[in-house]
Amino acid sequence: xxxxxxxxxxxxxxxxxxxxxxxxxxxxxxxxxxxxxxRLVGLAGRKRGLGEDDIEGHARLAVxxxxxxxxxxxxxxxLLDGQDVTDAIRTEEAGRDASRVAAWPPVRxxxxxxxxxxxxxxxxxxxxxxMGTVVFPEAALKVFxxxxxxxxxxxxxxxxxxxxxxxxxxALSREIAERDARDSTRAVAPLVPARDAEVIDSTGLSIGxxxxxxxxxxxxxxxxx
Ligand code: DC
Numbered sequence: 001x002x003x004x005x006x007x008x009x010x011x012x013x014x015x016x017x018x019x020x021x022x023x024x025x026x027x028x029x030x031x032x033x034x035x036x037x038x039r040l041v042g043l044a045g046r047k048r049g050l051g052e053d054d055i056e057g058h059a060r061l062a063v064x065x066x067x068x069x070x071x072x073x074x075x076x077x078x079l080l081d082g083q084d085v086t087d088a089i090r091t092e093e094a095g096r097d098a099s100r101v102a103a104w105p106p107v108r109x110x111x112x113x114x115x116x117x118x119x120x121x122x123x124x125x126x127x128x129x130x131m132g133t134v135v136f137p138e139a140a141l142k143v144f145x146x147x148x149x150x151x152x153x154x155x156x157x158x159x160x161x162x163x164x165x166x167x168x169x170x171a172l173s174r175e176i177a178e179r180d181a182r183d184s185t186r187a188v189a190p191l192v193p194a195r196d197a198e199v200i201d202s203t204g205l206s207i208g209x210x211x212x213x214x215x216x217x218x219x220x221x222x223x224x225x
Pocket of ligand 1: 012034035036038039095098099100102103127128129130131179183
């Protein structure tokens with residue numbers, strides 16, 4: 001029997017991560033944070049001293065790296081080769097590295113099986129850029145979440161401030177625009193909504209409102225009660 005899958009795709013700062021966590025919790029389903037896998041490939045490459053243009057080396061790491069996702073005392077825990085890298089993969093530099101390695105077809109191909117292995121009963125919420133278009137084209141429900149670039153930069157700014165890291169709003173806006181452009185125009189698996197995706201613009205909505213909307217869509221499709 002096939003495992004039901006909800007895909008949540010969209011640009012940085014659209015609220016995909018939070019939405020995916022809320023819905024996975026509501027449904028009691030597994031969660032795949034595919035962006036974390038690209039971040040881990042970038043970080044693993046740095047730790048091994050790979051060149052910034054070593055595509056094949058990064059593709060091999062994508063298959064070989066030992067990754068564990070777990071839950072720590074309060075929040076998520078990500079281990080790379082046994083080391084806690086939960087915070088290290090969330091820096092702006094790690095985001096830039098992730099976006100660079102994510103543009104390379106051999107790296108994307110190497111991560112396919114790893115991502116598909118997350119589809120386990122009773123179901124999976126898969127968060128990323130190409131979950132509905134490439135990795136899980138057969139998903140029962142596909143959501144594409146957007147928000148204006150201005151609102152996304154502001155959300156990221158507030159997130160960083162909460163964590164105590166300083167950031168400039170204008171630098172973040174520039175960074176987000178550059179990353180959007182790179183992620184949307186790359187040749188392989190660009191950031192576009194699947195033809196059968198439900199597109200939700202979260203610009204004027206709270207995360208609770210977006211979650212309620214997606215939970216209702218899933219209920220209408222018989223994914224949960
Ligand atoms: O969602 P995130 O910021 O953690 O993703 C980091 C980078 O990885 C982002 O620049 C786009 C890339 N990515 C991707 O190409 N495909 C995915 N399924 C997820 C992330």
